[in-house]
Amino acid sequence: MTFQSDFAQLAEDLAPEDVKRVLDVFEADVRRLVGTLDAAAVAGDVAGFRRVAHGLAGAAGAVGARALEQACRAVMGRGDMETAMLPKLAGKIDMLADGALAELATFVAGLDVSAPRF
Amino acid sequence: MTEAAARVLVVEDTPTQAELARILLTGMGHEVRVVAAATPALSTAREWHPDAILLDIELPDFNGFELFKQLRAEGIDSEVIVVTADGSHRALKEAMRLGAWDYIVKPYNKLALATPLDQALKKRGLERRLAKAEETRPASDRFQGFIGASPAMTAVYQVIRSVAASKASVFITGESGTGKELAAEAVHKASPRAGREFVALNCGAIPRDLLESEVFGHVKGAFTGATSDRQGAAKLADGGTLFLDEIGEMPLDMQVKLLRFVQTGTYSPVGSSRIERTDVRFVCATNRDPMLEVQAGRFREDLYYRLYVVPIELPPLRERGADVIAIAQHFLAQFSKEEKRKFRGFSPDAEAALLAYSWPGNVRQLQNVVRNVVVLHREGDWVEAAMLPPPVVRFGGLPVGPVQAVAAPSLPAAPLPAALARPLPDPIVDELPPPEPEWVEVAPLAVAERVRVAPAALAPVAPAPLPVAPVAAPIAAPPAYTPPAYTPLSSRAAPTADEPEVVPLAVMERRLILAALRRTNSDVPRAAALLEINPSTVYRKLQNWRAEGLRDDV
Numbered sequence: 001m002t003f004q005s006d007f008a009q010l011a012e013d014l015a016p017e018d019v020k021r022v023l024d025v026f027e028a029d030v031r032r033l034v035g036t037l038d039a040a041a042v043a044g045d046v047a048g049f050r051r052v053a054h055g056l057a058g059a060a061g062a063v064g065a066r067a068l069e070q071a072c073r074a075v076m077g078r079g080d081m082e083t084a085m086l087p088k089l090a091g092k093i094d095m096l097a098d099g100a101l102a103e104l105a106t107f108v109a110g111l112d113v114s115a116p117r118f
Numbered sequence: 119m120t121e122a123a124a125r126v127l128v129v130e131d132t133p134t135q136a137e138l139a140r141i142l143l144t145g146m147g148h149e150v151r152v153v154a155a156a157t158p159a160l161s162t163a164r165e166w167h168p169d170a171i172l173l174d175i176e177l178p179d180f181n182g183f184e185l186f187k188q189l190r191a192e193g194i195d196s197e198v199i200v201v202t203a204d205g206s207h208r209a210l211k212e213a214m215r216l217g218a219w220d221y222i223v224k225p226y227n228k229l230a231l232a233t234p235l236d237q238a239l240k241k242r243g244l245e246r247r248l249a250k251a252e253e254t255r256p257a258s259d260r261f262q263g264f265i266g267a268s269p270a271m272t273a274v275y276q277v278i279r280s281v282a283a284s285k286a287s288v289f290i291t292g293e294s295g296t297g298k299e300l301a302a303e304a305v306h307k308a309s310p311r312a313g314r315e316f317v318a319l320n321c322g323a324i325p326r327d328l329l330e331s332e333v334f335g336h337v338k339g340a341f342t343g344a345t346s347d348r349q350g351a352a353k354l355a356d357g358g359t360l361f362l363d364e365i366g367e368m369p370l371d372m373q374v375k376l377l378r379f380v381q382t383g384t385y386s387p388v389g390s391s392r393i394e395r396t397d398v399r400f401v402c403a404t405n406r407d408p409m410l411e412v413q414a415g416r417f418r419e420d421l422y423y424r425l426y427v428v429p430i431e432l433p434p435l436r437e438r439g440a441d442v443i444a445i446a447q448h449f450l451a452q453f454s455k456e457e458k459r460k461f462r463g464f465s466p467d468a469e470a471a472l473l474a475y476s477w478p479g480n481v482r483q484l485q486n487v488v489r490n491v492v493v494l495h496r497e498g499d500w501v502e503a504a505m506l507p508p509p510v511v512r513f514g515g516l517p518v519g520p521v522q523a524v525a526a527p528s529l530p531a532a533p534l535p536a537a538l539a540r541p542l543p544d545p546i547v548d549e550l551p552p553p554e555p556e557w558v559e560v561a562p563l564a565v566a567e568r569v570r571v572a573p574a575a576l577a578p579v580a581p582a583p584l585p586v587a588p589v590a591a592p593i594a595a596p597p598a599y600t601p602p603a604y605t606p607l608s609s610r611a612a613p614t615a616d617e618p619e620v621v622p623l624a625v626m627e628r629r630l631i632l633a634a635l636r637r638t639n640s641d642v643p644r645a646a647a648l649l650e651i652n653p654s655t656v657y658r659k660l661q662n663w664r665a666e667g668l669r670d671d672v
Contacts (some may be wrong), residue, residue, distance in 0.1 A: 009137075013228035020140045026134040054176060058203060059134035061225035069225075073203075 006064040007107045029059040041086035055106045065100035124169035124239045127157040128152040156185040197238035255485035262304035266441030275631045281428045282308035290403040292432030295480030298403035306359040312359030317351045322367030322654030331388045340389025356396040365402040377421045435477040449488035468504040471511045
């Protein structure tokens with residue numbers, strides 16, 4: 001399964017060590033935000049859920065994790081969101097986040113941090 | 119290629135986005151600080167003075183637009199680039215309305231960030247260089263028609279530049295001939311109102327009964343002779359500048375009406391109860407000390423404080439140092455071209471004479487002196503001291519001191535009419551026609567002054583008393599001023615003696631003015647035209663004579 005992550009733009013704009021640093025921050029961001037998202041879902045906090053989804057969308061968009069970004073933005077834009085939907089939506093986002101992190105690990109493994117930057 | 123290193127503040131609450139921005143900006147060579155909320159953004163902007171701010175709109179404490187407004191309210195002028203995931207028209211329109219330089223929609227790559235940031239920093243750099251150049255450049259010797267780079271004038275230019283953009287009233291003071299109307303025009307031209315009308319009214323030259331109509335206009339039938347509606351200066355200057363020259367001459371009852379206009383921006387044309395509103399910027403001028411006029415009860419204190427918001431005091435020419443030479447050079451080039459002369463400049467001794475003289479008539483007098491030289495001397499490349507007319511130079515070209523005594527001591531409140539201060543060269547004496555057989559000829563006052571010093575034994579002739587009471591009488595309707603056709607001296611009424619009598623200048627001045635009034639059936643504008651002086655001078659003289667208890671007849 002592909003999660004449509006595209007880290008190539010990062011690699012184009014940044015030196016490998018900078019790409020790695022951004023992706024490290026992204027991984028920490030995702031793990032923290034997913035935890036917060038799950039908590040909001042359990043609590044039935046729709047507004048909090050939206051707010052966390054906004055943060056995840058921003059982080060995912062910054063690195064090119066497209067599927068995760070789009071899913072989060074779709075959640076943010078839903079006008080019919082109710083408490084009962086939150087666990088299911090959170091589960092979907094969790095899965096996309098895991099997928100993005102897996103693709104990220106593969107991408108980072110392929111980075112040559114000693115390569116010169118042009 | 120990016121603009122030189124700058125300080126960039128990143129306001130972003132998503133760590134991934136913030137880190138990416140920090141790395142990209144650092145890679146561009148900028149100094150970067152990152153904050154995750156609006157409150158620390160405000161404090162950082164206050165103490166760090168960033169050149170640019172990358173501003174996220176969705177912030178945890180309060181909205182980025184609110185932060186933007188607060189930054190501007192505190193005078194923080196950093197270039198702001200709004201960064202938002204919300205690319206909707208409404209959000210972007212709001213960003214631009216608030217004055218953002220540009221916006222970036224998330225997610226963005228390096229190019230999308232660098233392009234607007236570089237442009238913003240280039241613009242900021244240009245503004246700073248311009249401001250620095252403005253501060254450090256040598257003082258310009260030209261400004262909106264003024265010539266001269268003396269410290270006194272440079273300060274005047276600076277005040278005009280500073281005040282131009284506002285609507286604040288400007289009060290210009292200075293001796294006659296220092297360029298008060300030019301300063302008023304400079305304020306207008308340098309202001310955002312430059313595209314609208316600059317309307318100048320000389321309060322001293324307009325009969326008191328007509329002043330209200332001149333300022334506010336009138337409707338048909340408002341008074342005898344008001345055959346149609348007429349717009350006043352207030353309406354004509356709507357959106358522009360209304361210049362009230364010789365404001366101290368405005369009658370007190372008119373000052374009340376002007377005060378209301380200044381306070382409310384509304385007025386009623388003469389003969390109408392209709393309230394009209396207009397948007398004008400007031401610039402006033404006087405050659406008297408306005409506070410002394412207030413203390414003397416001739417100028418309303420409340421109006422004074424309404425109008426005397428930004429004072430500009432124009433220095434007399436004698437306090438402008440080398441400006442005298444620069445201005446003289448300007449006039450020399452202008453008049454040489456007009457008169458087809460070849461003058462290139464002033465010799466050192468001529469410059470010394472110009473610098474040594476006190477110029478009681480200020481720039482207007484200098485203008486006349488240079489014209490005199492150009493007209494009377496056909497040959498030569500350089501103006502020598504000997505060519506300068508007295509009283510600038512006397513006794514073989516040596517500079518002499520000030521000629522302050524020209525002003526009549528009996529008329530302390532009246533400014534010196536320009537014509538009286540005008541020095542006349544000796545060569546003109548020889549060109550004058552012989553005196554004609556009438557006790558006094560109505561000639562320009564300047565000519566009369568020159569005649570006064572002619573060394574001759576005169577046979578005094580008693581003047582025939584002629585009342586000029588109509589001058590003081592209320593004038594029912596605006597007199598249509600038509601300059602009289604020029605009458606050569608030789609064809610005017612002749613005096614009875616070979617030479618005029620030698621009397622105090624003030625006496626001769628009074629005789630001339632009254633004779634001119636008699637000749638014109640007390641038509642002040644026509645009398646003033648015969649004398650080649652401003653009608654306001656005639657009105658003022660008559661007023662002063664009455665105040666001094668002198669009869670206004672001979």
